[in-house]
Amino acid sequence: MTRSRTLLCASFTLSAVLAAPLAQAKDLVISIWDGYMAPDTLDKFHKATGIEADKSLHATNEEIMGKLMASGGEGYDVVFVSAQFAEILQKQGLLAGIDPVKVPNLKNLYPEAKNLAYDPGNQFSIPYTWGTTGICYRSDKLDAAPSSWNDLLKPSDAVKGKLTMLATDRWLLGAAFLANGWSVNESNPQHITQVRDELIQTKKRILSFDDTTFYSKLASGETVMAHAWDGWCNYGTQANESIRFVVPKEGSDLWIDTMVVMKSSKHLDAAYQFVNYMLAKENHAWVAENILYKVPNQAAMEGIDQALLAKYPNLTTSPAELVKQELLRDVGGATQKAYTRTVTEIMAAQ
Structure with missing residues (x-):
């Protein structure tokens, strides 16, 4: 999978996207990260429903948000964005409501996924994947498993120079906020x-x-610890079975990627059919089995092969455990600008 997770900046550069042509399709346009659904999904959806759909790829949330904000959503029907960005789109009045009658597979979601603080009752978004952030480490090269964010932020001499941290603002700053006992959505x-x-x-x-x-x-073996998203830690485990994942004792974030339907869609019924199709047990299970991200679909997760779960233990994290972590939220433009400026200063420091 090649999907980038350098996602979370709320300032959008419009000059480039204004000139970019909008995606076109006969019936439906889906904008999604590369590799985030099965390669034959649209063909199978067409055979099942008679609806033709085009796939338009975006590398980051910022990229697709720029296009949506510039066009008012015109030219797109279903878009995959992280929860914070779904919040922004809703506040801008760009999203259609989710009609539960037309999306009966909502029944497959875990109860916890139907009561998320940014969108209780899935009024405007449907969670597609979810997970948390922590420390990915080599169990064969450390005397003890890391247990605190400070194991990364204030590393011992024994591991100095053998660690990496995420560069994306929300997660880099979030680790330090949590180490100090503050919110991952800190605005002070x-x-x-x-x-x-x-x-x-x-x-x-x-x-x-x-x-x-x-x-x-x-x-x-170049490093022994890494600040990591849980699903991406699984990619390391594919290559080396001694790699493990742990959520620090101070807690972590809960990130969610969602499906939203644009209010400007000329094909609302088809859009609802698509999101309903993606929530079918076998379609949503593909994500966990191939991308190695947890999905909030109870029917899908209960059908995952036990051997896969044994190989990648963080896939077994229960919804109840996940929602104990703090949900990443839209922090507003002023705070987001402060985050962006702060990370720029960190990267520039000698």
């Missing part, structure tokens, strides 16, 4: 400044900030 300017200074010191003791190759560094 003094707290943001404090974690900036702390992370500048952390930068001197780690190998690098890395969102995309940290698991291969773990597998090769």
